[in-house]
Amino acid sequence: MRRRAFAASLLAMSLSLGPGLAAEVRIENFAFAPAHLTVRAGETVVFVNHDQAPHSIIGAMGKDEIFHSPEHVDEDESFDVTLTRPGEVAFRCGLHSHMSGTITVVP
Numbered sequence: 496m497r498r499r500a501f502a503a504s505l506l507a508m509s510l511s512l513g514p515g516l517a518a519e520v521r522i523e524n525f526a527f528a529p530a531h532l533t534v535r536a537g538e539t540v541v542f543v544n545h546d547q548a549p550h551s552i553i554g555a556m557g558k559d560e561i562f563h564s565p566e567h568v569d570e571d572e573s574f575d576v577t578l579t580r581p582g583e584v585a586f587r588c589g590l591h592s593h594m595s596g597t598i599t600v601v602p
């Protein structure tokens with residue numbers, strides 16, 4: 496029931512963003528899914544933790560860290576980031592070094 500309500504609120508949030516729909520990255524079984532995605536500049540990416548374990552999400556473009564979630568994003572919590580600059584964003588979990596992915600931001 497809790498998950499259903501959360502999905503509904505996510506949908507409402509996506510709809511409120513209009514044509515620039517949010518992309519969702521699920522965190523599940525200590526991995527990001529999808530691990531590689533492409534969004535347009537100005538779009539929002541929502542990371543949702545479906546694991547019982549906490550995770551965090553840190554994003555960088557080259558050497559520049561461009562976003563950093565709270566240290567512990569707990570089960571069923573989410574973190575979202577709007578990416579405005581075109582380029583390659585590498586993201587990883589600050590708690591589990593093997594968890595990583597990339598976002599290609601196109602103009």
Ligand SMILES: [Cu+2]
Nearest residue numbers: 550588590591
């Ligand atoms: Cu993690």
